[in-house]
Each structure stands twice: as structure tokens, then as C-alpha cells.
Amino acid sequence: MNPKSRWEKNSYTAEFSAELEHIEPLWKEVEAKLVARGFLEKKIFAVQILIREALNNAICHGSKNNAEKTVRLEISIGAHEMFITVRDQGPGFDWRIHMHDEADPLLSSGRGVGLLKAYALQVAYNDRGNVLYLTLHT
Amino acid sequence: MEHVRDGNKVTVSPKRDIVSICVPELRDKLFALVEGGTNEVMLDLTQVGIIDSAGLGLLIALHNTLEEDKGTLEVCNASENLVELFRIMRLDKHFTVR
Numbered sequence: 630m631n632p633k634s635r636w637e638k639n640s641y642t643a644e645f646s647a648e649l650e651h652i653e654p655l656w657k658e659v660e661a662k663l664v665a666r667g668f669l670e671k672k673i674f675a676v677q678i679l680i681r682e683a684l685n686n687a688i689c690h691g692s693k694n695n696a697e698k699t700v701r702l703e704i705s706i707g708a709h710e711m712f713i714t715v716r717d718q719g720p721g722f723d724w725r726i727h728m729h730d731e732a733d734p735l736l737s738s739g740r741g742v743g744l745l746k747a748y749a750l751q752v753a754y755n756d757r758g759n760v761l762y763l764t765l766h767t
Numbered sequence: 768m769e770h771v772r773d774g775n776k777v778t779v780s781p782k783r784d785i786v787s788i789c790v791p792e793l794r795d796k797l798f799a800l801v802e803g804g805t806n807e808v809m810l811d812l813t814q815v816g817i818i819d820s821a822g823l824g825l826l827i828a829l830h831n832t833l834e835e836d837k838g839t840l841e842v843c844n845a846s847e848n849l850v851e852l853f854r855i856m857r858l859d860k861h862f863t864v865r
Contacts, residue, residue, distance in 0.1 A: 678817065740824070
């Protein structure tokens, strides 16, 4: 499914098939708006880390790289905070197990939630674990 | 990805961000170098803007493999953002980041 995306004022929505190849062009659309809004480079980097991580997880873990499944990205930019929501159509996962994990830095996997927590003000999931909510200062 | 060999040491210069979609190809190239006898890798990040968790996982796997053979992984020309990322993920304690 080709991505459907748009900015409307300070809100962005994108729906696309669960394939990694869609991340790059979608990020470019988001980045362009952040640059136009005067976001500092360090903040843009943080947003990119979060969006890439959230989409990677939704595609690879939530959707098992199944191109027949859809991932939805929503971004809302407020005066002081930005909200990012990523939904996948997968069964979810028990996020409670991972929320307090301190990843061993030398394990070659398992650092996704750690990255989210490092760069976001707040990380939360719905009960099922297939919707991720991120908040960060703008 | 370019690489320059100097004995057992290889300097590797990826030409793009190290993110999930390109990690499999980069993994194959990096580990082909290791299997070819390299045990010192310098990763030049001049042209790398961002590394996601898949990319970090690859660097860690490479570090662990090199360390088993008493080799080393070093990273150079990392941007301030990437240096900070390595620090946040505590990787700067395990391989040299310049």
C-alpha cells in the first residue's frame, strides 16, 4: 500500500503498509516541516530517533513485516510539546515487562524501549500494546 | 560503503545512515571483512547522520565479534548527536568514540 500522508496545520498523519522502505520518505516529510518551523538540529535528531524507533517496532515486531498490515503515524505539534502516536494492527505485546528494563549495552538487541525512554519525555502504550504514545518538549 | 585496508586494520566509511533497512547489507559487508582476517575496525561516521537501534545492534555485534578475537572497534568523525547517542546507550564505555 502506498503511503497516504498529509500535514494539516500542526498535525501530520500517515498510513502505510508495514514495510521498512516507507520510513525514509515519511521521515523526510516530517523533517521538512520541523526545519520550516525552526526546530533546532538537536531536537530534530531526537524526533527522528523516536519516529524511526517507533515505526521500526510497529513494522518489524507489531506487524511482523507483513505488507498486508497497516501502520498509522500521527504527530501533533503544540506550543510546548509534541505528541507522536504509532498504531499497528498486530496482537500487541506485554510492554509492562520492558518498561523498567535497563538494557545490557553489549546485547545486540533489546534497546528499543531504552532509546524511546532516553529521548522522549513520556512513553506509554495502550493496554494491548499495539499503540505507542510519545511526548516530548518542542 | 568504502573500506581502506592497512594490514589487519580496516577503515570503513558507510555512505548513508545506519538504519534498519540497510543493516542486513552492511552486516554482510562488515562481517565479510572480519572473516577475511580483519580484527581492527575503524568506523568513519562522516557521512552518517543517524543510527537507529538496528544499527546500534549491528555495531555491538561487530564489537563483540572483534573482541572475541582480541580485536577492537573504534568509531571516528561522529557528530555531536551521535556521540551523545553512544553516551546515552553506554556504548562509549565499550568502544572508543571520537
